[in-house]
Amino acid sequence: MKRYAKCPLARTCGACQLMDYSYPNQLEMKMRYVDELLGQLGPIAPIQGMDDPTLYRTKVQATFGYDWKGSLVSGIYQEGTHLLVPIRSCMVQHPLADEILKSIRNLATRFQITAYDEDEGYGHLRHVLIKISRKTGEAIVVLVCGQWPIPSSDNFIAALKQKHPEITTIALNMNREHTSMVLSEIPIKVLWGKGYIEEELCSLTFRISPSSFFQVNVEQAQVLYSLAMRMARIGKEDVVIDAYCGTGTIALIAAKEGARYVLGIESNEQAVEDAKLNAERNNLTNAEFICADASVELKEMAKAKRVCDVLFLDPPRSGSDERFLAAAIKLAPKRIVYISCNPRTLDRDLRYLLRFSDYQVRGIQPVDMFPHTEHLETVVLLTSE
Numbered sequence: 303m304k305r306y307a308k309c310p311l312a313r314t315c316g317a318c319q320l321m322d323y324s325y326p327n328q329l330e331m332k333m334r335y336v337d338e339l340l341g342q343l344g345p346i347a348p349i350q351g352m353d354d355p356t357l358y359r360t361k362v363q364a365t366f367g368y369d370w371k372g373s374l375v376s377g378i379y380q381e382g383t384h385l386l387v388p389i390r391s392c393m394v395q396h397p398l399a400d401e402i403l404k405s406i407r408n409l410a411t412r413f414q415i416t417a418y419d420e421d422e423g424y425g426h427l428r429h430v431l432i433k434i435s436r437k438t439g440e441a442i443v444v445l446v447c448g449q450w451p452i453p454s455s456d457n458f459i460a461a462l463k464q465k466h467p468e469i470t471t472i473a474l475n476m477n478r479e480h481t482s483m484v485l486s487e488i489p490i491k492v493l494w495g496k497g498y499i500e501e502e503l504c505s506l507t508f509r510i511s512p513s514s515f516f517q518v519n520v521e522q523a524q525v526l527y528s529l530a531m532r533m534a535r536i537g538k539e540d541v542v543i544d545a546y547c548g549t550g551t552i553a554l555i556a557a558k559e560g561a562r563y564v565l566g567i568e569s570n571e572q573a574v575e576d577a578k579l580n581a582e583r584n585n586l587t588n589a590e591f592i593c594a595d596a597s598v599e600l601k602e603m604a605k606a607k608r609v610c611d612v613l614f615l616d617p618p619r620s621g622s623d624e625r626f627l628a629a630a631i632k633l634a635p636k637r638i639v640y641i642s643c644n645p646r647t648l649d650r651d652l653r654y655l656l657r658f659s660d661y662q663v664r665g666i667q668p669v670d671m672f673p674h675t676e677h678l679e680t681v682v683l684l685t686s687e
């Protein structure tokens with residue numbers, strides 16, 4: 303395992319809660335946590351960590367404000383506070399993000415673009431969201447603003463593009479809400495560029511738009527999805543459902559594995575558009591995508607007695623819900639593969655499935671998708687045989 307220097311900001315910034323521990327110790331702690339929570343439910347395989355647990359994040363969000371000298375800074379709020387910790391370099395983020403943020407700070411100062419003051423409801427730049435492709439090196443930059451236009455907006459965009467030819471999209475999200483959410487509900491508007499980046503995952507190409515979900519650690523996402531596919535054992539005759547499918551990653555990998563038919567269900571319209579284009583881009587004609595609430599759709603499918611051999615679900619941190627889980631039991635797939643970024647809601651949902659059906663947990667596989675933080679992903683296989 304590669305040696306790395308500990309981050310000097312870890313204690314102040316608070317995003318990397320485990321930075322004080324060596325990486326092997328972090329993996330041990332995560333393993334113990336999963337064991338305490340899920341150990342009674344089924345066998346747990348050793349956690350899959352990274353060889354080099356640094357510079358892995360390809361999605362970066364920074365908040366803008368001022369330091370005590372009045373200079374424009376960007377960073378993150380200290381956990382649970384409104385105290386902005388200025389960050390110039392982060393050891394878990396892709397290095398291009400630090401460079402782009404530095405340029406934005408310099409250009410904003412030059413063009414007298416101010417940081418948005420949430421309490422006063424006054425100022426321009428509130429946050430910047432950056433998404434980077436490891437494969438192509440391209441980047442999307444979303445300017446989250448309380449006011450638009452910002453001073454010299456055209457010159458600012460031209461100068462940013464010139465400084466970073468890697469940026470292929472610059473977009474705007476207006477956010478004047480009193481909220482901790484970075485993006486508001488107002489649709490993101492592309493100001494310049496093609497509107498997406500392309501990433502490679504498990505030998506497929508994926509288009510990622512500014513608002514679509516995509517795993518932030520691409521290297522570990524490949525590990526996660528490969529393990530999920532191994533659990534799913536997809537056969538040539540299998541009908542597969544990928545619920546909460548995002549841009550279609552799991553669905554399309556299952557389609558490539560040779561499933562007869564794959565249906566992806568996702569509630570974010572832009573992500574569904576991306577998923578459809580991703581199917582075309584990868585010449586996969588055995589996958590379809592619909593924009594719907596996963597619980598509503600699965601309930602309809604169960605009512606219509608639709609066939610499903612393998613059901614993947616990869617819900618947000620809040621987990622799935624009883625309507626979805628009850629419909630999954632009724633649909634009776636041969637295998638359920640549950641991918642979760644929150645062991646607590648995973649535990650809650652698994653207990654529901656075990657209580658109200660004959661499904662048994664056959665395998666639990668933790669994957670360290672977020673080294674140095676307290677977060678992790680877990681894949682679980684359930685069958686009723």
Ligand SMILES: C[S@@+](CC[C@H](N)C(=O)[O-])C[C@H]1O[C@@H](n2cnc3c(N)ncnc32)[C@H](O)[C@@H]1O
Nearest residue numbers: 515546547548551568569570595596616617618
């Ligand atoms: C953890 S992400 C998983 C995405 C995808 N499987 C991947 O790995 O890229 C969860 C996804 O669920 C979607 N989502 C949230 N609530 C939903 C719902 N009720 N019905 C369908 N999709 C939902 C989100 O938009 C997001 O794309």
